[in-house]
Amino acid sequence: MASATVPETVEAKKKRNVKYVVTCAVLASTTSIVLGYDVAVMSGASLYIKEEMKITDVQLEMLMGIISLCSPLGSFAAGRTSDWIGRRYTVVFTGGIFFAAALLMGFAINYPMLMVGQFVAGVGGGYALTIAPVYTAEISPASARGLLTSFLELSVNLGVLLGYVSNYAFAHLPLRLGWRIMLGISAAPSILVALMVFSMPESPRWLVMKGRLADARAVLDKTSDTSEEVAERLADIKAAAGIPADLDGDVVPVPGRDRGEEKRVWKELIFSPTPAMRRILLSAILIHFLNQASGIDSVVLYTPRVFMSAGITDSDRLLGATCAVGVVKLLTIFVATFLLDRVGRRPLLLTSTGGMIVSLVGLGVGLTVVGHHPDAKITWAIALCIVSNLAFVSFFSIGLGPIAFVYTSEIFPLRVRALGGAISVATNRFTGGVVSMTFLSMSKAITIGGSFFLYASIAAIAWVPFFTYLPETRGRTLEEMGKLFGMADDAGLEADCEAAKVEVEMPTKLSKS
Known part of the structure; x- marks a missing residue:
C-alpha cells in the first residue's frame, strides 16, 4: 500500500514545483515586456515625432539608438545592485525605472525631454536584460533551465508585438496626442510588474x-x-x-x-583570467556582439521605413505589415522555448544563423531591385522583401535571440556571474545602439539594400565561431x-x-x- 502511494506523492510534488518555478520565471521576465514595447513602439511613434518636432534624420537616429547605447550603464549597475539587495528587489527596482521613463516620454514637450526619457528607458533595459536571465537560471533545475531562461526573449517579443499594435491603435489620434499615448501608456504595466514581483522568492544562490x-x-x-x-x-x-x-x-x-573581493572578481574575469575563464568571457561577448551586429535592431526599429522602401506607402497597410512582423516574431519564439532543452543550444543556434543569412540576402536583393525602379511597382520584389523580413525575425527568434541570453546566464561561475552578465548585456546593448544609430546614415551611403547585404556578411562570419568555439551546455548544472x-x-x-x-x-x- 505504502509503495503505491509514494510515487504519487513524489509526482504531485514534482508537478507543484514545476508550476512554482515556471511562475517565478514568468514574473522575473515580465520587465522585459516593457523593454520590448519601448523599443518597438518608437518605430511607429518616430514617424509622428519627426513630423511634429521637425527633427533631422541624425536627431532621429540619436533618439532611436540611445535606448540601446545607454543600456550598458544599467547592466553594470544591475550587477552591483543584484549582489547588494538581491535579485528579486532588483527586478522591482527595474519596474520603477521603466515607470519613470514612460512618464518622461509621455509628457515630453521637446526633443531634449524625449532624449532623457529614452536614456532612462535604456538604463532600465540594461537592468531587465541582466537580472531576469540571472535570476531565472539560478532558480531553475538544469533539466528545464533553457526553457525557463528563454522566457526573457519571449517577453521581449511580446513587448515588441504590443508596441507595434500600439502604433496601429493610436495612429489616427491627433498628432500631438497619438505618439505621447504610445510612449506613456507603458507606465501602467511597469508598476503592475513591480508589484507582482514581490510574490517571487529570492534566488537560492544569492541567499x-x-x-x-x-x-x-x-x-x-x-x-x-x-x-x-x-x-x-x-x-x-x-x-x-x-x-x-x-x-x-x-x-x-x-x-x-x-x-578587495570586488577587485578579485575583476581580476579573475577581466585582468588575469585563466584560459578557461577567458574562453567563457569571450564566448559570452562573441554571442552577444553577433546577436546585434547582424542587424536585428535595425529591422525592429525601422520596420516601417523598410516596408516604405519596399513600396508599401499606405499608412494602414504599413502599420498592418509591421504588426505582422511582431506576431511572427512572437510565435516563432515558442519553437525555441520548447526545443532548447530537447535539441540543445548549438543545433538551434547554427540553424538560426544560417536562416538569417539567407533572409538578409533576400531582403537586400528585394530592396535593391525596388530601389533601382522607384517609379515601377515590382510585385515579386515587394513580396520578397516582406517574406524575407518575416523570415529573418523568425530565424532570429528560433535561435540566436533567446540563446544569447540563455547561454551567458549559465556559463559564468557563481562568484563572477553578476559581472559576467553585466558585461554580456553591455556588449549586446552597445552594439545594438551603434547599429540603430548608423542605419539611416549607412542606408544613404550604401543604399538600404546594401545595408542588409552587410548584415548578411556579418551573420555569415558569425556562423564559423558558433560552430567551432561554443560548446553545448544542455543538461549541465550551473556548477558543472x-x-x-x-x-x-x-x-x-x-x-x-x-x-x-x-x-x-x-x-x-x-x-x-
Whole structure:
C-alpha cells in the first residue's frame, strides 16, 4: 500500500514545483515586456515625432539608438545592485525605472525631454536584460533551465508585438496626442510588474552567498523534485560560493563583498583570467556582439521605413505589415522555448544563423531591385522583401535571440556571474545602439539594400565561431559549467583553487571568532 502511494506523492510534488518555478520565471521576465514595447513602439511613434518636432534624420537616429547605447550603464549597475539587495528587489527596482521613463516620454514637450526619457528607458533595459536571465537560471533545475531562461526573449517579443499594435491603435489620434499615448501608456504595466514581483522568492544562490542557508533550502525545496536533489543542489551552491561543506545551520558567517573581493572578481574575469575563464568571457561577448551586429535592431526599429522602401506607402497597410512582423516574431519564439532543452543550444543556434543569412540576402536583393525602379511597382520584389523580413525575425527568434541570453546566464561561475552578465548585456546593448544609430546614415551611403547585404556578411562570419568555439551546455548544472569549458584541465586551475581556498578559510575564521 505504502509503495503505491509514494510515487504519487513524489509526482504531485514534482508537478507543484514545476508550476512554482515556471511562475517565478514568468514574473522575473515580465520587465522585459516593457523593454520590448519601448523599443518597438518608437518605430511607429518616430514617424509622428519627426513630423511634429521637425527633427533631422541624425536627431532621429540619436533618439532611436540611445535606448540601446545607454543600456550598458544599467547592466553594470544591475550587477552591483543584484549582489547588494538581491535579485528579486532588483527586478522591482527595474519596474520603477521603466515607470519613470514612460512618464518622461509621455509628457515630453521637446526633443531634449524625449532624449532623457529614452536614456532612462535604456538604463532600465540594461537592468531587465541582466537580472531576469540571472535570476531565472539560478532558480531553475538544469533539466528545464533553457526553457525557463528563454522566457526573457519571449517577453521581449511580446513587448515588441504590443508596441507595434500600439502604433496601429493610436495612429489616427491627433498628432500631438497619438505618439505621447504610445510612449506613456507603458507606465501602467511597469508598476503592475513591480508589484507582482514581490510574490517571487529570492534566488537560492544569492541567499547562500549571504549565508542564509535555511532560506535557500526552503526555496530549493519548492524548486526540486526530491529531498535528495535539494541536498545535492545546496551542496553544489555552497561549494561554488566557497562555504565549507561541514559548515551548516540556518545562518552561517560568510565574508562580505568588500573592495578587495570586488577587485578579485575583476581580476579573475577581466585582468588575469585563466584560459578557461577567458574562453567563457569571450564566448559570452562573441554571442552577444553577433546577436546585434547582424542587424536585428535595425529591422525592429525601422520596420516601417523598410516596408516604405519596399513600396508599401499606405499608412494602414504599413502599420498592418509591421504588426505582422511582431506576431511572427512572437510565435516563432515558442519553437525555441520548447526545443532548447530537447535539441540543445548549438543545433538551434547554427540553424538560426544560417536562416538569417539567407533572409538578409533576400531582403537586400528585394530592396535593391525596388530601389533601382522607384517609379515601377515590382510585385515579386515587394513580396520578397516582406517574406524575407518575416523570415529573418523568425530565424532570429528560433535561435540566436533567446540563446544569447540563455547561454551567458549559465556559463559564468557563481562568484563572477553578476559581472559576467553585466558585461554580456553591455556588449549586446552597445552594439545594438551603434547599429540603430548608423542605419539611416549607412542606408544613404550604401543604399538600404546594401545595408542588409552587410548584415548578411556579418551573420555569415558569425556562423564559423558558433560552430567551432561554443560548446553545448544542455543538461549541465550551473556548477558543472567550469569543467565544460576546461577548468578542470586548465593550467590556471591552481589559481582558481587558491582563490576558492581563501574563500573557504575566511568564513571558517569568522565562525571561530
